[in-house]
Amino acid sequence: MSRKPRLHIPPAPARPGADPDFSYIDIVEAGSVPRPDPHTRLREIPNSLIFDMVRVLDDAHAPVGPWDPQLDPEELQAGLRFMLETRLYDDHMLRMHRQGKISFYMKSRGEEAVSVAAAMALRPGDMLFPSYRNQGLQISRGRNLADLMNQCLSNSADMCKGRQMPIMYHWRRGNIFSISGNLTTQYPQAVGWAMAAAIKGEDDIAASWIGEGSSAEADFHHAMTFAAVYMAPVVLNIVNNQYAISTFQGTAGGERRPFAARGPGYGIPGIRVDGNDFLAVYAATTWAAERARAGTGPTLIEHVTYRVDAHSTSDDPSRYRSKAEPQAWPLGDPVERLKAHMIKFGQWSESRHEALVAEITEQVASAWEEACSYGTMAEGPFLDKNELFEDVYRDMPTHLIQQREQMLEVDRWGEEN
Amino acid sequence: MSRKPRLHIPPAPARPGADPDFSYIDIVEAGSVPRPDPHTRLREIPNSLIFDMVRVLDDAHAPVGPWDPQLDPEELQAGLRFMLETRLYDDHMLRMHRQGKISFYMKSRGEEAVSVAAAMALRPGDMLFPSYRNQGLQISRGRNLADLMNQCLSNSADMCKGRQMPIMYHWRRGNIFSISGNLTTQYPQAVGWAMAAAIKGEDDIAASWIGEGSSAEADFHHAMTFAAVYMAPVVLNIVNNQYAISTFQGTAGGERRPFAARGPGYGIPGIRVDGNDFLAVYAATTWAAERARAGTGPTLIEHVTYRVDAHSTSDDPSRYRSKAEPQAWPLGDPVERLKAHMIKFGQWSESRHEALVAEITEQVASAWEEACSYGTMAEGPFLDKNELFEDVYRDMPTHLIQQREQMLEVDRWGEEN
Amino acid sequence: MPRMNMVQALNSAMDIMLDRDQNVVLIGQDIGYFGGVFRCTDGLQRKYGEHRVIDAPIAEGGIVGSAIGMGVNGLRPVAEIQFADYIYPGCDQIISELARLRYRTAGDFYAPVTIRTPCGGGIRGGQTHSQSPEGIFTHLCGVKVVMPSNPYDAKGLLIAAIEDDDPVIFFEPKRIYNGPFDGEPDKPAVPWSNHEKGEVPSDYYTIPIGRADVVREGEEVTMLCYGTMVHVCLAAAQAMDVDAEVIDLRTLSPLDVETIRQSVEKTGRCVVVHEATRFSGYGAELAATVQETCFYSLEAPILRVTGWDTPYPHAFEWDYFPTKKRVSKALEDVLELA
Amino acid sequence: MPRMNMVQALNSAMDIMLDRDQNVVLIGQDIGYFGGVFRCTDGLQRKYGEHRVIDAPIAEGGIVGSAIGMGVNGLRPVAEIQFADYIYPGCDQIISELARLRYRTAGDFYAPVTIRTPCGGGIRGGQTHSQSPEGIFTHLCGVKVVMPSNPYDAKGLLIAAIEDDDPVIFFEPKRIYNGPFDGEPDKPAVPWSNHEKGEVPSDYYTIPIGRADVVREGEEVTMLCYGTMVHVCLAAAQAMDVDAEVIDLRTLSPLDVETIRQSVEKTGRCVVVHEATRFSGYGAELAATVQETCFYSLEAPILRVTGWDTPYPHAFEWDYFPTKKRVSKALEDVLELA
Ligand SMILES: Cc1ncc(C[n+]2csc(CCOP(=O)(O)OP(=O)(O)O)c2C)c(N)n1
């Protein structure tokens, strides 16, 4: 290596000790991006949907521009409630992890709008293929918090029967697919689900979410290609929360182009949206869903947001980013922004908010109590360990029956010895 | 399936029996696409490089516009010679397959310029990662035809020692990487090679080629992502010859966007080039190579061309496409176009052309004779079958030594029984 | 009874299932208009439409991934991977998703996907058109692995696979698509039409997944094999005039241990034959299972005849392939031992 | 002598190699600034620069593919796959390319890539953070497969792997990163600092790839194991007071058959222990090899103690894991068997 290395390494914005620097995030004024008809052909869709940012709430919390979804107060209140439920659920579960009650957890703080607004903009029959940071989807579709907690506890009521780590939920009746530990695998699955809907002539659509880091996986490409070729009725979301564990979004390929720009290269429209603006996420999802449902094809939505907390309970972000970043994040907090908007228009008040927080706090606590009654990691009722061998196949094959027998034999032997 | 299916299936242009229809190919006038400085930032590169087509030779065979590489007559003659060598080599080998002399073959007729012009525009130290339809690269770098034939014959002089099917060449000294039967795997490898060059501070660059069908593979996405993130000095080529065996380029995702359009989504400039225009391919490659060598980053080039012959000797295109297509192909033949251009400017003549064809025909025939002297499938000298066990590892491990012994034992036993 | 080669038998199986169950769809490269590079899906797109027999982009991971999604949405996808050598880009979707979806959701979600793929060598395909990667997939729990050795079984097993609610990887030994092959490369090719297993009912029938077939009874030695190797084993037993019991496993996972046990307890000797590389391959499981199950009956070590632990070479393919000669010698060896 | 845990020993190996050979580069997710989610590369980017210790996009196929290209261009890449459970998107590049490049080019091209990846369970990681997929990779020819069981070996083997001109898949049993684990989950964790193999020279040394280590001599039974299971086997042998010979294989492929043969010929009994699922796993090869090699010495069937043929569950992980209890019972069984 005689000469000077010249491999380009995407620079991180602010390492520990440095001042936060979000100057790389292009933010346009709310309301400035045009809203084409959802059935517009790709070529006629303006580039500003990719390079600028769909934003509805202006700095004074008023909705502006063509993307305003004009939701009525009840819808806004539902959205606020679901976001708060998500946040307080997260906070509770993190505490439970700190107390050793669950083995692992992942929060979504700061990203609640991405899930909640999308879930509300879609129909109940639409099938959702989430990543691990979309608990807001479950909550917005009316999932009992205790059900989610049961999963995290691997207790006797766990819908996964103890087979998955905490947060790897699924909900068949709620049309929410199973979360995989392997990143991005849900993306082509969502496309396949949507293809099947089109094959069957049904008008339910699919939607899926991945992180910006996960967009580097092969399955992103598979999903985009198949969605484009078959014009699958699917909404593909990239949640760009700036980080993939310790690496900055530049490491995933976001340095020179927004992730939304990947879409048009495949023949798929892209939308870059302010992911902390509840109304903007709602509007973008509605646009994409209308397009998909009508058979006009898929849409790629990049949600620009920020992962306020650690990646997971195994992570410590102070090792790799400036501690002051969360406060410096220029797009604010989705809960605070929606709240301010509602208060401004007389649809909400500080006192109602406080009451709601108290109510949800209570709701979370009693859900936890209920969940614990189905067992905790330490105390029963426990799952039946024979379950370990179920569901590998529909019917248990001989060798698994034998292995189950061996397991019990070892137990008996252990008791004797 | 109560309702009407509405899965979109990309329509094929002309199935057997139908009239050819290339109306889907947008062709602009030669010379009409601007040529930005190779160090232009992506945002300032005009979209016409992606949506229009870089063409140099006009309908009257004159070079026009900013992309004219202004090659001197010797270079043009070399290019013509390499293209003809490629074509006549292909023709010969197809005949040899028909005569049962080789087990398999793949021609590149109609796509010669894509390989030859690119090889000439790159430096000898640049590393090439070809697909199986790039024999022109080998020939332009001065490979002995007999060496290529030896590989196809799996004879005693085969550089692969009989281990690969015909056409899976490599050439270490010539800086041409090994061809894989697995599509697209060479793409991220080329990017890795280029990253290594950048790490070492060397200014050699890498180039790789895949078919448009192969761009659907995961490794396309891996290569694009890594090339973009590290600004690797690499030229990534998609040879859009309209077909992937039986499927039309629409099945690979080319229905609504040119493949060149994938580039900018990743932050990589794309160029759509007339792949049958020797001068245009040369010019586009030069542009991309200059960019890469200077550290400005990778380029994606889509070569619009047509696979005139069958996919391989195992294929019969009359089963899936209109027989009249090759003649109807609107971008003509690369050899004829370069020839006409040279004749127009007095640098070439029909009689010199005939003489060259005769000379190369002779050269191919004598190369074949030479190759056969190293053995054919039917007659020796054969490779030593002990070689079967070499090169799995650098040093042969015990179990392979034993297996080789077993093989020989079976032979001895067979002779006795 | 109609005579079919294996390609026709597979085609017939898919034809019947497309007809019987409108949720059955096929997806794969070149399988639609063209009918597949081996012609297994010939005519099916014309008959059932472009939305039932779907030409796919060249992305095995996308094919498997989208098939899983279709399966979750109520379809019964049959995905073709053009060559088993090209299944690896689909590995993550198969291993991490297809095989484990039912388990991780406690049965709430599953995808009844069948993955068909031609495998094996002896066709001058070199290292990328000859592989037998079954040993990778038999190691997975949650998928079934099948490999037929003749047209009759191929049809019945493929219908069973498509109807199965569990995912099935269905390997098709391409060397015997057109006729049985007894491991003697210099003999002229024979078609299926003269073979009893080339008689294939045109109607619906199934062969149960999970059951081996004793294709030759014998007392001296048990030969465990599947796919092309069944014919090689039969030929070797006959050539050596050995009273060998030949078991065509048909389903590699879950394995029919009981049929194997009964045989080896009777014969006391066992030869395992497959075309895949040897080390850590599927034959190892067979040997391990046999010695666990029948240890006290064994009179000699279980021998394995397999592809060598090298890639499949183009030039010396008949030195690589477990030919009749190699299998015959192993028979002699195992009978001479102790 | 310095004391190191396995993470520190691996870090030291990479540190030494980055220093000795400027062609050594590291690439992987979160390995650079952050130092890796298990901290194996802590401090190395600061020391050697961003172009030597490279944070990669989340694309295992891209990591392996680009590492191959770097290897071809003269570098010696060490790629980290964050969890072995996530190696599958890189399978095609490993199987089709890395393993076969030297063969298919008759030695003209090769890529000396080392792939490091943490494997194994017992850390409440559930089915996607606990897998032991070594059996898939031992089936490949052209790559070597290594799994150390202690810090001393880990460092020496990793240096040997990086220096090796053949590709090496280097599995790191994450359960014993910080201390040996004897398979009794309820006992308090112990650190490496009190273990003799936690004494690790700070300088360069190698442990040869391809050689097993007899970590306990004995006459009654041979225990074949690697990684975490070495400690479980030792604990079980001690608990059962059995005169067991425990062989730490260290290199799974190519296998040190000679060391195994000598042992089993002496003991006449054999137990194979691994954490991966059982069917068609690496233990099958061990059993198959032992019965082929030592048939006439065997007094009892070779037993396998392994993970069950299910995904790795989150809740019942200690029923899944081959605990000391399970291994102990197998020892009793194999000794009782006539
Ligand atoms: C295939 C695969 N590779 C690596 C990992 C390890 N991993 C888990 S989360 C994560 C980061 C993902 O980042 P991003 O996609 O941006 O999502 P975010 O966590 O920011 O929501 C990584 C590398 C994994 N789970 N699966």
Ligand SMILES: Cc1ncc(C[n+]2csc(CCOP(=O)(O)OP(=O)(O)O)c2C)c(N)n1
């Ligand atoms: C991974 C993989 N999948 C499938 C194949 C089978 N196959 C060989 S060539 C080919 C078509 C490739 O088409 P394209 O990329 O357009 O290249 P062209 O043949 O047109 O030059 C296919 C599907 C393969 N070789 N590798």
Ligand SMILES: [Mg+2]
């Ligand atoms: Mg992220």
Ligand SMILES: [Mg+2]
């Ligand atoms: Mg093509």
